[in-house]
Amino acid sequence: MMAMLGVFISVALILGTANAASLGSVYTEGGMVQGKSHSVGLFRYMDVFKGIPFAATPGRLEKPVxxxxxxxxxxxxxxSKRCMQLNLLATDVVGSEDCLYLNIWIPQGNTGNPNFQLGPMLFDSVVFDGRILLFDGMSCSIGNYGLWDQHTAIAWVHRNIRNFGGNPDNITIFGESAGGASVNFQILSPKNNGLIRRAISQSGVALCPWAVNRNPRQYAEEIARKVGCPTDSGMVACLRMTDPKAVTLAGNVKFSTSASDPIVHNLALSPVIDGDFLPAEPDTLFGNAADIDYIAGVNDMDGHIFATLDIPSINNALVSTPVEEVRALSVALSESRGLxxxxxxxxxxxxxxxxxxxDSDIKKTVVDIETDYIFLVPTQTALYLHSDHAKSGRTYSYLFSEPSRIPVFPLWMGxxxxxxxxxxxxxxxTTPLGYFPRHRDVAKYMISYWTNFAQTGDPNNGESSVPVTWPEFASNGHQYLDINxxxxxxxxxQMLRTRLVYYWTTVFASFPGVQKN
Structure with missing residues (x-):
């Protein structure tokens, strides 16, 4: 499960159009770098720089330098190698502790219609990786090392990107899932003041129930015991000397989930409120993003991947989903507020x-519950908070509803x-034989909106035409764009799932909290 949140947790930075000729060697603060030029069509080419170090090889459980x-x-x-993390099946470890590198793509020549400038892109310096254990004190700084890595990359870009033809005052970061939450954390942190102009969070924000670890000490001690380290004052020193693969594997979540013990409650390797990078609760920090343009949204069945782990019958047309499992899931997800x-x-x-x-109604209800609780309601809350605190920053909301292409999924699947x-x-x-023309339409629409937003802060205005005007969230009715x-x-x-958002943020929140043992 940790791998499911970790697969796509990258932070990418979109730059203004580079108008230089082929760059050749470029000067950076660390020295000269030379990439390669690649043809991407008639009179069009791309300068690509891979593996540029933006920080030294990090010390374990230490901030980047x-x-x-x-x-x-x-x-x-x-x-370069990705940061150390579990593989897709969570059975082994891939990557390296030496992973703080940037990749930069610079389009050149007549770029014409949408030029999706993914440059630079920081892969896998993630919230959930083997180095990012979370402690409170004990001769170790508080943690959030993945967020510090990301911040360091953003700051490097701000200092150096002009030499690549980019605009340091027009940096957009975006990410998906834990990457979406990372993006939200970055714009909320005062450490990034003046570094970020725009941001996009796809299916993940800092308010998601899995985004903050509320008991990091307990989890750190569990990992320490698994690898044979003490849990007293010698814990941090021991973990620093332990095989990093062993430490990463020790952070694995259990897969024996059920409706009464949902997977979302077992995602523990997350950021902490450290009084430093995150000086307070995320919902109190949106004033730091008041001048940052922000897009946030979810997929209409984002929770399906979780639901199939908690209640496997969801994907099996031959097996009914008992009503009792829906009730058990509802109670389990509500445990913080009681029975x-x-x-x-x-x-x-x-x-x-x-x-x-x-049976299909029952199964869709399970997916709705998990989608709302894990992704949609936190994202809507983040949008409201950003809009309420905005000064010059604009706010945009979307719902992605193009049905999944996985053939074994139910017919009702979104x-x-x-x-x-x-x-x-x-x-x-890039792989046209695997898609139909309608899928290329979806890609064209999203690329146009995303790149226009990166260029101008308005997804409707830029070099690319769009099929319909996407209004700001703060306009009348809290409008959003349904993308398919x-x-x-x-x-x-307008008013995306307002009844359920109201339930979770107002009715549910009014129940007295339950103190966990």
């Missing part, structure tokens, strides 16, 4: 069932978690 630099010209032609809140949650989501709900990424990164164009292959004027909607 400046890179000492290098002599001569660094051949920036190969990707009465769990019953209220169940009743809220089943109010329209009638006396004899169909967009699963991470389904949006293939379109943002133009996969239907058939975007038209009816795709502009």
């Amino acid at each position: 400046p890179h000492p630099g290098w002599d001569g010209v660094l051949k920036a032609t190969d990707y 009465d809140a769990g019953i209220a949650t169940y009743e809220e989501y089943t109010v329209n069932w009638g006396s004899n709900p169909s 967009a699963d978690h991470a389904d949006d990424l293939q379109y943002v990164f133009g996969k239907p164009f 292959n058939n975007i038209n004027r009816d795709s502009v909607k």
